[in-house]
Amino acid sequence: MEDIKMTKTNNQNDKSSWATGGGLLLGLGAGFFFLQTSALLFVGCLIGGLGLGLILTAILSRIK
Numbered sequence: 001m002e003d004i005k006m007t008k009t010n011n012q013n014d015k016s017s018w019a020t021g022g023g024l025l026l027g028l029g030a031g032f033f034f035l036q037t038s039a040l041l042f043v044g045c046l047i048g049g050l051g052l053g054l055i056l057t058a059i060l061s062r063i064k
Helices: 002-013 018-034 039-063
Strands: none
Touching: 018 039
């Protein structure tokens, strides 16, 4: 029972999953600069930001 509590608190303290949302917001912000130029660049920035966030999440979770 105590082992389950340990893993639950460790998962709550793990902030590496925030990198996915942060990367997506970064892509959104960069995409707004290209929105008037091309809608495909906007979508590309969103996908690129999501990919960057997922890669960063994998790196951060491996370090801990």
